[in-house]
Amino acid sequence: MAIPYDKLLIPKPLQKSVAPSAPRSAKIAVAKGLIPTTADVQLALLYVLAVDKDRVVAKIARKTISTMPVTQVLSGVSQSTFGKILEFIAQFKPDPELDERLMQLRNTPDRAVEMIAARAGPALCEAIVRNQERLLMTPTIYTQLHANEHCSEDLIQNAEAFLRLHDSLPTVSGSRPIKAQEVEKPFVPAEKKPTANALDHLFSDDPEPEPGVEPKPEVVQPAPPTESPAPPPVEEGMAEPELDMFNLDTMKTDKEAFGVFSFDFDDGVEDFSWDLTQENEEGEGGTGVEEEEQFLSIEQQLRDMTVGKKIKLAYTGNMSARKILIRDSNKIVAAAVVKSGRLTPNEVSAFAGNKNLNDEVVRLIAENKEFIRKYPVQVALVNNPKCPRSIALKIMKTLKKKDLQQLANNKGVPSAIFGVASKLFKAKYRK
Numbered sequence: 001m002a003i004p005y006d007k008l009l010i011p012k013p014l015q016k017s018v019a020p021s022a023p024r025s026a027k028i029a030v031a032k033g034l035i036p037t038t039a040d041v042q043l044a045l046l047y048v049l050a051v052d053k054d055r056v057v058a059k060i061a062r063k064t065i066s067t068m069p070v071t072q073v074l075s076g077v078s079q080s081t082f083g084k085i086l087e088f089i090a091q092f093k094p095d096p097e098l099d100e101r102l103m104q105l106r107n108t109p110d111r112a113v114e115m116i117a118a119r120a121g122p123a124l125c126e127a128i129v130r131n132q133e134r135l136l137m138t139p140t141i142y143t144q145l146h147a148n149e150h151c152s153e154d155l156i157q158n159a160e161a162f163l164r165l166h167d168s169l170p171t172v173s174g175s176r177p178i179k180a181q182e183v184e185k186p187f188v189p190a191e192k193k194p195t196a197n198a199l200d201h202l203f204s205d206d207p208e209p210e211p212g213v214e215p216k217p218e219v220v221q222p223a224p225p226t227e228s229p230a231p232p233p234v235e236e237g238m239a240e241p242e243l244d245m246f247n248l249d250t251m252k253t254d255k256e257a258f259g260v261f262s263f264d265f266d267d268g269v270e271d272f273s274w275d276l277t278q279e280n281e282e283g284e285g286g287t288g289v290e291e292e293e294q295f296l297s298i299e300q301q302l303r304d305m306t307v308g309k310k311i312k313l314a315y316t317g318n319m320s321a322r323k324i325l326i327r328d329s330n331k332i333v334a335a336a337v338v339k340s341g342r343l344t345p346n347e348v349s350a351f352a353g354n355k356n357l358n359d360e361v362v363r364l365i366a367e368n369k370e371f372i373r374k375y376p377v378q379v380a381l382v383n384n385p386k387c388p389r390s391i392a393l394k395i396m397k398t399l400k401k402k403d404l405q406q407l408a409n410n411k412g413v414p415s416a417i418f419g420v421a422s423k424l425f426k427a428k429y430r431k
Contacts, residue, residue: 135168142169334357
């Protein structure tokens, strides 16, 4: 099983410490969290060792990652975090703050968001229903919301209407659970559920915490090497140590509903064909006929996709796919292209000046601080009648003489825009 270091964003100097050929002592040091690094890299390092063939190393790494303080985990997860790490957190470290953050990340795997939707409280249920992009990317979470007693009827109806509108409503069997308020059953926040420290007794012979006493979460600190013997070697053919370390009664339902968590490097990213995801090298390309045929082929593939798959492709697709998706009639799909973080400067400039794009897409480009710093984007936006007026008026103050003069003569933009541009040009250059 090859380790995808690049996707995990593990720096090269640290890769040798977790490589399959690394000394056991080095792996154990990393597994115990003794290597100073940032939270995101530490999460990646620990997960690599969590799937290590040395089962002792794997056991230590899994314990460490599952007992990391919530604040530390929050600081280490982002849109670039490897999907399997996020799924591990959702499975073995249930926490309201983490659940809310994971639901916001588009790279959180479907299985993870389904688990979160199943245990979400009222506030998170509402946030999930409002997240239209996630509803379309993972419509099966509607099934979990439908079975969640903390999700109100109004929210369920809103989610159902939205998914039905986009032909993405999954089939739901069974009736809604009785509302908590109807049986006067108070909602118990997820904070009251067993914390990660409740797993400690599964890793040692220490007695379980006393009832009502909730220990503070802390990073695992190993005893000095001189005070404890080295872990026994795992010889080939030797029985592996017990690794079912998360076998809590509260997780049995999760296993039945979502399957057993698999420790591997399958990040759960939608598997699209190479012509939709592989970028052509600069300067490379076929004849005009070949390019047109490829473009038509991609259009055909996209035509048969669900809205959710289009959104996922918007975040992972190549330039050819983005050129088509940015013009999709569904503004959520088109907006995902802008938010993907994959657009080249030339693409941004071209999209900024495209008068046929959805108003919402143009607004997203105009409000992106990174995009708007580029002068060609400014020129394209200010000449696009769909650019928000407030932004266009601000941009024109920085335009060079030639571009400001052209804007002053552009009858294709709102009269207020070319009128102000004309006055500004006269004031600056015709004194």
